[in-house]
Amino acid sequence: MTQTPATGYRVLARKYRPETFADLVGQDAMVRTLRNAFAADRIAQAFIMTGIRGTGKTTTARIIAKGMNCIGPDGTGGPTTDPCGQCEHCTAIMEGRHVDVMEMDAASRTGVGDIREIIESVHYRAASARYKIYIIDEVHMLSTSAFNALLKTLEEPPEHVKFIFATTEIRKVPVTVLSRCQRFDLRRIEPEVMIALLQKIAGAEGATITDDALALITRAAEGSARDATSLLDQAISHGAGETTADQVRAMLGLADRGRVLDLFDMIMRGDAGGALAELGAQYADGADPMAVLRDLAEVTHWISVVKITPDASEDPTVGPDERARGQTMASGLPLRALARMWQMLLKALDEVAQAPNAMMAAEMAVIRLTHVADLPAPEELVRKLPDLPLPGPGDGPSGGGGMATNGTSAGAQAGGQVRLHGVARSGGGSSGGGGTVQALALDADQALARYPTFDHVVDLIRANRDVKLLVEVETGLRLSAYRPGRIEFVPSENAAGDLAQRLGQRLQLWTGNRWAVSLVNEGGAPTIAEARDASEAELKAQATAHPMVQAVLNAFPKARITEIRTPDKLAAEAEAQALPEVEDEWDPFEDD
Numbered sequence: 163m164t165q166t167p168a169t170g171y172r173v174l175a176r177k178y179r180p181e182t183f184a185d186l187v188g189q190d191a192m193v194r195t196l197r198n199a200f201a202a203d204r205i206a207q208a209f210i211m212t213g214i215r216g217t218g219k220t221t222t223a224r225i226i227a228k229g230m231n232c233i234g235p236d237g238t239g240g241p242t243t244d245p246c247g248q249c250e251h252c253t254a255i256m257e258g259r260h261v262d263v264m265e266m267d268a269a270s271r272t273g274v275g276d277i278r279e280i281i282e283s284v285h286y287r288a289a290s291a292r293y294k295i296y297i298i299d300e301v302h303m304l305s306t307s308a309f310n311a312l313l314k315t316l317e318e319p320p321e322h323v324k325f326i327f328a329t330t331e332i333r334k335v336p337v338t339v340l341s342r343c344q345r346f347d348l349r350r351i352e353p354e355v356m357i358a359l360l361q362k363i364a365g366a367e368g369a370t371i372t373d374d375a376l377a378l379i380t381r382a383a384e385g386s387a388r389d390a391t392s393l394l395d396q397a398i399s400h401g402a403g404e405t406t407a408d409q410v411r412a413m414l415g416l417a418d419r420g421r422v423l424d425l426f427d428m429i430m431r432g433d434a435g436g437a438l439a440e441l442g443a444q445y446a447d448g449a450d451p452m453a454v455l456r457d458l459a460e461v462t463h464w465i466s467v468v469k470i471t472p473d474a475s476e477d478p479t480v481g482p483d484e485r486a487r488g489q490t491m492a493s494g495l496p497l498r499a500l501a502r503m504w505q506m507l508l509k510a511l512d513e514v515a516q517a518p519n520a521m522m523a524a525e526m527a528v529i530r531l532t533h534v535a536d537l538p539a540p541e542e543l544v545r546k547l548p549d550l551p552l553p554g555p556g557d558g559p560s561g562g563g564g565m566a567t568n569g570t571s572a573g574a575q576a577g578g579q580v581r582l583h584g585v586a587r588s589g590g591g592s593s594g595g596g597g598t599v600q601a602l603a604l605d606a607d608q609a610l611a612r613y614p615t616f617d618h619v620v621d622l623i624r625a626n627r628d629v630k631l632l633v634e635v636e637t638g639l640r641l642s643a644y645r646p647g648r649i650e651f652v653p654s655e656n657a658a659g660d661l662a663q664r665l666g667q668r669l670q671l672w673t674g675n676r677w678a679v680s681l682v683n684e685g686g687a688p689t690i691a692e693a694r695d696a697s698e699a700e701l702k703a704q705a706t707a708h709p710m711v712q713a714v715l716n717a718f719p720k721a722r723i724t725e726i727r728t729p730d731k732l733a734a735e736a737e738a739q740a741l742p743e744v745e746d747e748w749d750p751f752e753d754d
Contacts, residue, residue, distance in 0.1 A: 350385025
């Protein structure tokens with residue numbers, strides 16, 4: 163690899179910047195296309211390079227510019243993909259001082275005025291080179307007016323003008339510009355290629371760095387050669403001659419990969435105490451809580467991919483011990499648990515980023531993760547339902563604390579899957595269980611007899627805490643006819659259009675039996691709310707007619723009756739507040 167001559171120290175990202183296509187790593191498809199285009203003299207009038215940071219977009223633009231203007235050491239050469247690096251044009255472009263190769267940063271020069279300068283200068287031939295080349299970096303930052311001003315010149319430039327654009331946000335470039343350019347998508351550099359590049363640079367610098375440390379740098383660079391060389395530069399200085407994985411991990415603020423796997427294993431086993439202790443130990447050793455959670459998310463993703471595609475474990479950035487542990491975890495953990503872990507970690511990362519104390523937020527996230535790690539799967543709950551006892555025949559909507567009835571267990575009610583119990587028992591009955599056969603033989607009329615009046619239905623709605631449905635029933639339903647399992651009503655003016663349908667669905671869900679809920683046109687009684695209001699109005703009228711109340715109202719004309727507490731209401735409140743009776747209460751004065 164050709165080293166750029168320099169005076170004094172230069173960072174590795176600049177010192178080992180590729181000068182030819184042979185030095186450019188990880189972009190074989192683009193290099194092949196450009197080599198063939200130069201060989202066939204089919205050089206496009208405009209190129210656009212796109213890709214993530216540090217993959218060589220601007221570097222490729224400069225190599226193309228050198229190749230177009232290179233004349234060879236003897237001054238007789240033509241356009242080539244292997245610029246000599248010795249002629250006056252190669253040297254001037256390499257040093258950034260060539261008068262015919264103009265670089266513009268669109269991030270700082272975004273206006274139409276900047277583009278107008280280019281448009282006015284393209285008509286003049288190159289001063290000394292073969293082509294006048296305009297390199298515009300971060301071209302997506304140009305304004306809409308600037309793009310529009312450039313279109314005509316970009317479509318029909320003079321023969322001596324070439325444009326080379328670079329951008330990380332290709333979607334922000336207008337399609338009218340893209341259609342006038344030859345596009346190259348620069349790929350992320352593969353881990354194997356990146357590690358080989360870093361080893362070559364470290365050897366050239368005379369530095370000793372372990373393979374595990376290079377793997378950490380490669381993983382942190384995420385496919386960016388510039389990021390990788392910058393981290394390598396920092397790691398060499400950090401290691402002072404010999405750099406290990408522990409030093410790189412400390413430099414990056416990462417937790418030990420093996421310890422991250424230990425923490426992951428504790429979480430998936432539901433060991434909250436061990437997981438918190440391990441998290442605290444990593445924090446004490448300098449690991450950032452956010453970095454630990456990111457590592458957990460990365461491990462979760464990796465194990466999930468290994469479970470689906472076992473070949474994914476052959477990652478060069480993963481050591482043999484980690485690979486073996488990952489394969490073991492992938493074979494033993496269900497994909498459902500891994501997917502849940504991934505979703506909760508994504509939410510935890512947002513919480514830690516916003517929390518005033520990142521460590522506290524990370525600890526709370528670990529507690530949640532360990533709590534849900536051993537939750538049974540829905541299919542396991544269904545398999546266990548046949549073993550649950552049936553409720554007694556006297557259990558009703560109010561007797562069991564408002565829980566579900568007709569063979570519906572408390573656990574099923576809490577989970578919202580009321581009818582699963584009956585389905586599970588149907589399967590159990592076919593295998594010969596005597597109790598399950600009796601459950602299947604329950605008569606619907608006998609089950610619905612628990613709700614002899616409509617008031618029992620209202621109590622059932624109230625017991626299941628469906629406040630919205632309770633309010634709609636009390637205000638929008640004028641009962642016309644009722645018998646257990648069938649309700650006919652006249653809707654009030656403000657009743658919801660789907661009240662009958664939702665009421666039937668809820669009652670079937672809570673009781674396990676079908677309910678026929680239908681609308682009629684006449685015969686409806688007042689709604690519960692209207693009856694309640696009428697009762698309160700009657701009580702207020704009786705109170706207002708009392709001589710003593712009239713005397714008070716006469717003395718205080720603006721006074722209003724706000725509440726009436728009847729003897730029955732007072733007795734009910736007293737009973738609710740009374741202490742429960744204790745059987746066999748000890749009396750100190752009672753003789754033994």
